[in-house]
Amino acid sequence: MKPHPIAVVPGGQAELAVPDPMTAQGGSACSVCPALPTCMAGAMGMLGCTAPELIIGGRRKVGRHQSLYRPNDVLATLFQVRSGQFKLVALDLMGEQRVIGFYMAGDLLGLDGLATGQHQLRAVALEDSEVCEISYAGLQAAMSASPAALRQFIQLLGHVSLREAATSAFMSNMRCEQRLGYFLLNMSSRHAALGYSGTSFMLRMSRADIGSYVGITPESVSRLIGRFKHNGWITVQRRNVGIADREQLQRLLSADPIPAAHSSVP
Amino acid sequence: MKPHPIAVVPGGQAELAVPDPMTAQGGSACSVCPALPTCMAGAMGMLGCTAPELIIGGRRKVGRHQSLYRPNDVLATLFQVRSGQFKLVALDLMGEQRVIGFYMAGDLLGLDGLATGQHQLRAVALEDSEVCEISYAGLQAAMSASPAALRQFIQLLGHVSLREAATSAFMSNMRCEQRLGYFLLNMSSRHAALGYSGTSFMLRMSRADIGSYVGITPESVSRLIGRFKHNGWITVQRRNVGIADREQLQRLLSADPIPAAHSSVP
DNA sequence: CGCGTTCTTGATCGGTGTCAACATAAGTGG
DNA sequence: CCACTTATGTTGACACCGATCAAGAACGCG
Numbered sequence: 001m002k003p004h005p006i007a008v009v010p011g012g013q014a015e016l017a018v019p020d021p022m023t024a025q026g027g028s029a030c031s032v033c034p035a036l037p038t039c040m041a042g043a044m045g046m047l048g049c050t051a052p053e054l055i056i057g058g059r060r061k062v063g064r065h066q067s068l069y070r071p072n073d074v075l076a077t078l079f080q081v082r083s084g085q086f087k088l089v090a091l092d093l094m095g096e097q098r099v100i101g102f103y104m105a106g107d108l109l110g111l112d113g114l115a116t117g118q119h120q121l122r123a124v125a126l127e128d129s130e131v132c133e134i135s136y137a138g139l140q141a142a143m144s145a146s147p148a149a150l151r152q153f154i155q156l157l158g159h160v161s162l163r164e165a166a167t168s169a170f171m172s173n174m175r176c177e178q179r180l181g182y183f184l185l186n187m188s189s190r191h192a193a194l195g196y197s198g199t200s201f202m203l204r205m206s207r208a209d210i211g212s213y214v215g216i217t218p219e220s221v222s223r224l225i226g227r228f229k230h231n232g233w234i235t236v237q238r239r240n241v242g243i244a245d246r247e248q249l250q251r252l253l254s255a256d257p258i259p260a261a262h263s264s265v266p
Numbered sequence: 267m268k269p270h271p272i273a274v275v276p277g278g279q280a281e282l283a284v285p286d287p288m289t290a291q292g293g294s295a296c297s298v299c300p301a302l303p304t305c306m307a308g309a310m311g312m313l314g315c316t317a318p319e320l321i322i323g324g325r326r327k328v329g330r331h332q333s334l335y336r337p338n339d340v341l342a343t344l345f346q347v348r349s350g351q352f353k354l355v356a357l358d359l360m361g362e363q364r365v366i367g368f369y370m371a372g373d374l375l376g377l378d379g380l381a382t383g384q385h386q387l388r389a390v391a392l393e394d395s396e397v398c399e400i401s402y403a404g405l406q407a408a409m410s411a412s413p414a415a416l417r418q419f420i421q422l423l424g425h426v427s428l429r430e431a432a433t434s435a436f437m438s439n440m441r442c443e444q445r446l447g448y449f450l451l452n453m454s455s456r457h458a459a460l461g462y463s464g465t466s467f468m469l470r471m472s473r474a475d476i477g478s479y480v481g482i483t484p485e486s487v488s489r490l491i492g493r494f495k496h497n498g499w500i501t502v503q504r505r506n507v508g509i510a511d512r513e514q515l516q517r518l519l520s521a522d523p524i525p526a527a528h529s530s531v532p
Numbered sequence: 533c534g535c536g537t538t539c540t541t542g543a544t545c546g547g548t549g550t551c552a553a554c555a556t557a558a559g560t561g562g
Numbered sequence: 563c564c565a566c567t568t569a570t571g572t573t574g575a576c577a578c579c580g581a582t583c584a585a586g587a588a589c590g591c592g
Contacts, residue, residue, distance in 0.1 A: 090435055098435045112431070114424030121431075140413065147410050157423045158380030164427065165378070165387075168434035169356055169364045172481030175549095176580065207539065215438030220580060222540055238539085238589075442548070473571065483549060488572055504557080504571085 057133035062086075068109065068123040068131065075113030077133040081105050084129020085204040087213075088112075089122040099212040102126075102187075102205060105194055111160060126204040171215055174253075179214040180224045181252045184234065188243050199246075203239040323399035328352075334375065334389040334397065341379030343399040347371050350395020351470045353479075354378075355388045365478040368392075368453075368471060371460055377426060392470040437481055440519075445480040446490045447518045450500065454509050466508040 057077055062068050068079060068086060081103055088101040088109070100121070103109055109131065113119040143150040171179055192198025203210070207218040214221075228234045233249055235242035243249070323343055328334050334345060334352060347369055354367040354375070366387070369375055375397065379385040409416040437445055458464025469476070473484040480487075494500045499515050501508035509515070 090431060092432075092435055092439070098439060100431050100435050111424065112428060114420055115428050116421070116424075120428055140416065143416060144410065144413050147406065150406065150409060150416070154423075155381055157420075157427070158377065158382075161423070161427050161430065162378060162381050162386055164430045164434060165356060165366050166358075168430060168437065169358055169366050171434065172437040173358070173364060173478070206537095212439075217581060218539080219541085219582085223580090226540075472569095484571080485550085485573085486548060489548090492572080 057135050057138075060131050060133060062125040062129050062131065064125055064127050066125050068125065069113075069119045070122050071118075071120055073113075073119045075110060075117050075119060075136055077135050078108060078110040078139070079123075079131040080134060081107050081109060082130045082132050085126040086123050086129060087126055087205060087209055089124060090120070097122075097212075099205075099209050102209075102213070104190060108156070108160075111157070114157075126209075176214070176216045176220055177224060177227075178253050178255065179216065180210075180221065181228075181249045183210065183214050184228075184241065184243070185246070185249055185253075187241075188246070198243065200240070200242045203241055323401050323404075326397050326399060328391040328395050328397065330391055330393050330395075332391050334391065335379075335385045336388050337384075337386055339379070339385045341376060341383050341385060341402055343401055344374060344376040344405070345389075345397040345399060347373050347375060348396045348398050351392040352389050352395060353392055353471060353475055355390060356386070363388075363478075365471075365475050368479070370456060374422070374426075377423070380423075392475075442480070442482045442486055443490060443493075444519050444521065445482065446476070446487065447494075447515045449476065449480050450494075450507065450509070451512070451515055451519070453507075454512070464509065465512075466506070469505045469507055 059082065060068075060079070062084070071091070083105055086103040086107075086109060087099050088103065089097050090100050092098045103123075109123050110119065112121040113136075139153065143153055170182060174182070187201065187203065188198045191201045205213075207221045211218045211221045216224075225234070225236055228249075229236045231245075231248070233243075233245045235244055325348065326334075326345070328350070337357070349371055352369040352373075352375060353365050354369065355363050356366050358364045369389075375389050376385065378387040379402075405419065409419055436448060440448070453467065453469065454464045457467045471479075473487045477484045477487045482490075491500070491502055494515075495502045497511075497514070499509075499511045501510055
């Protein structure tokens with residue numbers, strides 16, 4: 001996926017070793033967490049929170065197809081994905097379920113509860129997964145105590161907002177081929193960012209979920225995947241995908257879609 | 267527009283009288299500001315900021331087609347629209363300009379700078395407009411000093427994020443007819459929320475801007491508007507729109523579009 | 533092994549983008 | 563104030579993408 005001016009990833013950039021509040025609780029240490037490079041809690045702890053154990057709570061396992069949280073659940077903790085994958089589902093105007101995002105290791109979940117203190121969306125595990133709980137009360141305390149922590153979290157929210165705006169603009173204006181290509185490249189780069197292979201990975205979600213996310217029917221997803229495969233751009237076997245010609249996929253995104261807005265640039 | 271579980275409006279709900287930091291500066295008082303009911307700065311001031319004048323800065327006039335801020339501008343202040351209207355424009359993957367939102371009196375602008383401290387988008391005035399400047403440094407100080415102010419702002423960001431997610435999901439999955447209907451009803455209710463007529467108002471943006479926003483061509487916008495008019499749902503003369511049959515427009519949004527995601531609800 | 537779920541593939545049709553021409557308004561300069 | 567130019571909006575003809583309905587295939591799970 002080529003660099004995008006407003007496409008960004010959530011989470012901090014803590015690359016250093018972090019204090020390890022989990023070792024005392026019997027769980028495996030944070031230092032071996034695969035999500036460490038993007039762990040917000042770790043970054044927050046480094047930034048002056050005097051009691052990181054107040055922020056980083058326990059772990060929670062979520063089985064496949066189970067909900068991590070549901071609409072109207074009170075927001076007590078945010079969640080950082082430790083392993084596995086989730087989809088975020090919203091009820092649209094007609095009460096239909098629509099997938100609005102996929103989350104993997106290191107991604108932060110639960111921000112939809114910030115507005116009212118109750119979650120507005122549903123987070124569903126696509127496979128057996130595990131999350132770290134981040135006490136929201138503790139986070140608020142940390143933000144009150146440390147301006148650096150406050151800034152860090154505000155910046156994180158800003159990044160999330162920008163990313164949503166970018167995907168929104170993209171999905172509204174691109175044609176199906178481009179949306180699916182964007183999705184595949186996005187999944188690829190996120191896998192790569194976690195240290196896994198960016199050229200060969202497994203899609204944990206169904207074709208229907210993909211279709212709901214990019215705004216097309218499952219049949220079209222299937223057909224487009226078939227076309228990509230036929231063009232030699234990817235290899236596919238069920239949910240296993242291999243990126244065979246990333247350049248062509250990226251070129252696909254650059255084709256002109258719906259005419260852009262008129263530019264008045266004073 | 268029928269109530270939406272995750273469609274919300276940004277801004278606080280301060281309905282009470284607010285201290286008036288502007289009177290000392292020669293500008294007209296906040297108490298007569300048409301945007302008062304949704305003024306975040308006022309609400310923040312009420313919530314324990316000891317020095318609201320640190321937050322609420324001066325005013326700024328922006329002429330039609332002029333930019334309030336541009337990408338890479340440093341974020342020094344947020345802006346609350348006092349009069350007039352703005353569009354928010356992003357550069358998408360191909361460097362094309364895409365309209366991602368419209369903002370009118372009471373709406374908050376500049377949040378796209380939170381992520382990096384520099385604005386990522388461009389805010390362009392659709393007509394001669396005026397904004398209130400809200401010092402970001404002052405806002406940060408207020409949040410550090412007052413947990414209530416912190417919570418208020420976090421909630422605001424949460425609301426903005428949810429609204430973006432809602433419109434994103436809607437725009438990706440609905441057909442053109444429904445998107446334009448959504449847009450018109452949205453404009454109508456926002457005008458009404460400001461005390462203006464919700465059944466007769468003027469669109470300040472071009473057809474091209476509308477099309478860019480909802481993801482269709484200007485020709486289709488024109489055609490769809492013509493169809494709505496022919497159906498007796500609206501009256502149109504150039505940019506003047508009247509909502510003639512709101513019920514039919516709302517019904518339009520309830521028609522089933524792209525199939526929803528499969529519901530597994532444990 | 534049998535059955536439901538998920539995925540693929542095909543035929544058909546409506547919705548929208550595209551290109552073109554034209555109409556009208558807005559802005560500009562004499 | 564008018565004539566000119568440009569931006570903006572409307573309308574039409576046509577092609578193509580993608581939804582729809584239907585049937586069949588492949589896998590997962592009991």
